[in-house]
Amino acid sequence: MSRGRGPDYRIRPAKHVERQMILDVLRRLSALGPLSEYAYVGFGAEYFVDFTLFHKGLGIAEMTSIESAASLIERCEFNKPYDSVTVLEGRSSEHFAKIDFLGPTVAWPDYTERLDKQQLGDLDMLALRLPSRSVLMATVNAEPDKCDQPSDLLKLLEERVGPNSVPHGTKSADLIGWNSSGVSREIIDAQIKKSVALRDDGAKYFQLVNFQYRDGQRMLTVGGIVLSAADTDSFGLCRFDTVDGYRPDVDHVRIVLPQLTAREMAHLDTQLPCEDDLDGPGLKESELDAYRSYYRWYPRYALVDL
Amino acid sequence: MAKKTKQFPKIDANPTKTFFISMLVRDIDLLDSIIDLVDNSVDGARSLRPKTTKSSPRYKGLVVELTLNENEFRIEDNCGGIAADHAQHYVFNFGRKPDYPTVSESVGQFGVGMKRALFKIGKHFRIESRAEESAFVVDVDVPSWQKSPENPWEFDFDEYEPSIDPPTDETDRFTNVIVNDLHPAVAAQFKLDHVINHLSTMLGAQHQASMELGLDILVNGSSVARRTPSLVQSQVIKPLRVASTVDVDGSDVEIEVFAGLAESGQRELAGWYIYCNDRLVVGADKTELTGWGRTGGGTLPEYHPEFRKFRGYVFLSAEDASKLPWNTTKTSVDTNSVAYSHALRQMIVAMQQVLGFITDADKELESYPKRGGPLNKAIAAAEAVGLDEVEPAPKFITDIAPAPVKKKQPTINYKVDADKLEEVKDEIGVSSNKEAGLATFNYYYSAVIE
Numbered sequence: 001m002s003r004g005r006g007p008d009y010r011i012r013p014a015k016h017v018e019r020q021m022i023l024d025v026l027r028r029l030s031a032l033g034p035l036s037e038y039a040y041v042g043f044g045a046e047y048f049v050d051f052t053l054f055h056k057g058l059g060i061a062e063m064t065s066i067e068s069a070a071s072l073i074e075r076c077e078f079n080k081p082y083d084s085v086t087v088l089e090g091r092s093s094e095h096f097a098k099i100d101f102l103g104p105t106v107a108w109p110d111y112t113e114r115l116d117k118q119q120l121g122d123l124d125m126l127a128l129r130l131p132s133r134s135v136l137m138a139t140v141n142a143e144p145d146k147c148d149q150p151s152d153l154l155k156l157l158e159e160r161v162g163p164n165s166v167p168h169g170t171k172s173a174d175l176i177g178w179n180s181s182g183v184s185r186e187i188i189d190a191q192i193k194k195s196v197a198l199r200d201d202g203a204k205y206f207q208l209v210n211f212q213y214r215d216g217q218r219m220l221t222v223g224g225i226v227l228s229a230a231d232t233d234s235f236g237l238c239r240f241d242t243v244d245g246y247r248p249d250v251d252h253v254r255i256v257l258p259q260l261t262a263r264e265m266a267h268l269d270t271q272l273p274c275e276d277d278l279d280g281p282g283l284k285e286s287e288l289d290a291y292r293s294y295y296r297w298y299p300r301y302a303l304v305d306l
Numbered sequence: 307m308a309k310k311t312k313q314f315p316k317i318d319a320n321p322t323k324t325f326f327i328s329m330l331v332r333d334i335d336l337l338d339s340i341i342d343l344v345d346n347s348v349d350g351a352r353s354l355r356p357k358t359t360k361s362s363p364r365y366k367g368l369v370v371e372l373t374l375n376e377n378e379f380r381i382e383d384n385c386g387g388i389a390a391d392h393a394q395h396y397v398f399n400f401g402r403k404p405d406y407p408t409v410s411e412s413v414g415q416f417g418v419g420m421k422r423a424l425f426k427i428g429k430h431f432r433i434e435s436r437a438e439e440s441a442f443v444v445d446v447d448v449p450s451w452q453k454s455p456e457n458p459w460e461f462d463f464d465e466y467e468p469s470i471d472p473p474t475d476e477t478d479r480f481t482n483v484i485v486n487d488l489h490p491a492v493a494a495q496f497k498l499d500h501v502i503n504h505l506s507t508m509l510g511a512q513h514q515a516s517m518e519l520g521l522d523i524l525v526n527g528s529s530v531a532r533r534t535p536s537l538v539q540s541q542v543i544k545p546l547r548v549a550s551t552v553d554v555d556g557s558d559v560e561i562e563v564f565a566g567l568a569e570s571g572q573r574e575l576a577g578w579y580i581y582c583n584d585r586l587v588v589g590a591d592k593t594e595l596t597g598w599g600r601t602g603g604g605t606l607p608e609y610h611p612e613f614r615k616f617r618g619y620v621f622l623s624a625e626d627a628s629k630l631p632w633n634t635t636k637t638s639v640d641t642n643s644v645a646y647s648h649a650l651r652q653m654i655v656a657m658q659q660v661l662g663f664i665t666d667a668d669k670e671l672e673s674y675p676k677r678g679g680p681l682n683k684a685i686a687a688a689e690a691v692g693l694d695e696v697e698p699a700p701k702f703i704t705d706i707a708p709a710p711v712k713k714k715q716p717t718i719n720y721k722v723d724a725d726k727l728e729e730v731k732d733e734i735g736v737s738s739n740k741e742a743g744l745a746t747f748n749y750y751y752s753a754v755i756e
Contacts, residue, residue, distance in 0.1 A: 094662030097655050098701055125658055128651055198651045200552065
């Protein structure tokens, strides 16, 4: 949550694409009722990028940002983009146990650290308490732990998430590179399902998104919708399968964006959409494929002197 | 499926008495089995003085008296006695028959408690009882009963009066259970003062609700002290108190959850307390059973001494006691039951709220030692109240402005080579070790970090 020295959160291209794709997924919720009835809970820091996006893109008004860094509170209050945003100071675990969730809510704790017990505790609280039709997503750092011996990876994971959370059969080899992201997804998925099972509304959790992206560090965003027994039938109405970002299981969307010039992008755009080979002078097959997949959301950055 | 084509002989599956007794007594602690006998007396009191009774307090004049020494064990009560036909058909039966006439909101539940306790304690027992309109005596020498081959199993009455006219006065009704020829290990236990003390504290906690209604429990002549649950409350700290009802197979189980801080930071008392029909089943629990360090290896924190003021109380009540989640020894709850899952969900959320506040208060000590910060002052100022005085509140409420965080200034302490240090001091142009340390730290920070 505290991003003192981190990168500028507004100009991370992969994260930008992820947010846009999530927005597309969330728009499908309108099949269940007006999106403006949703509330949003997240970690807005001093930028509130996700808050602005969901207010503009979904019409969500009631928004809560949790900030644990006391030193940032003043800036958060100053920078909050809308009057309907509330900034709460303190630890997320405590607020997730106390916030009054009066209606369906999109909750997106966007952590910068690797998955740990504290975060699983947050997800536990949210999965237990969020009203039916709420969406619960989490972003975690998916970089493998730093260690001298790859064989230590399993031990380090156990220390972070607790031995009982480590999926049965996990080996250190499963924790190298992007593999680590898959294991984190499995742990989060198991935690949410376990918590939801304790609810008394017969609720079920349906995964909606499973993004892997990299603007520097490997990151994972996984989440889904919680539907009470009474609401489960309406899942089909949302037709999540019609949007690109929908991933109901281990299969992921991996967003790694090649850096292209404005002229290259414009040249490729004139050929898209298209399933055939793209013409891109000097560009690699993998770069062309990545652009084909994400061109609709590809950010264009320019330095503007305001 | 059920069609028989051939006739085969039956296979013998009868239990032996010896096996049955050894199995029955194995899984219960001695003191727990004694408390199980007290449960029977409490059920007697409940049925003698139902909620509609005119007595005030409800159990006024009712006494359960336990005597334990190396020669004998006795439990004597005046809680209404046991009807002779009830004894004939149900009391000595192993396990509850389906047509068992139940006591509303009873604590006796499984139909094994009394037999199990008697077998656990000694080799000879005698039960004398006088109820309103009947009386009986049963006297059993366990080794000879074990040897007798009757089938189905039976005990003999030594005295049996099926109808007494005029009816016995309430004050003359009684049940006395006497066990002697104690098992040597039990006799050794009953000699120890600390065993008697432990039994007394367990009874004080587990039956505190009945004692509050006027039931007097004596152990070796002294009354057991009630251990009343309490939480601190003030204008700015308010415990959570939430009541709900859950349907279990068509009948209601009432659940009430309390969570907050205790006045005492006694480690042994910290944790959750779970009551079934006012009988304490789980006390001061700090394990996964009540959500501590949830199965994931800790989505809630593991119990840690900083949480020693945490107290949570859960009361599960049902007219039909079989809907409650207790195990047969009444020492734990079934985590897979509907009623307990419902309670646990609330407990986890409640606990997270309280533990968060405790953590904040603990952190405050770093900036404000000696409990001088606003959170710790508020905790100290709040007063302990009985649970009845706790206002219903859906959340643990704390309305205290946190003090500004004083930025910590940690100290670094390390040893270096004396000659090298002098060289460094000369180079920087400082005289003290402290200045040299500070200068080298700042040098590193500006060169590498900034």
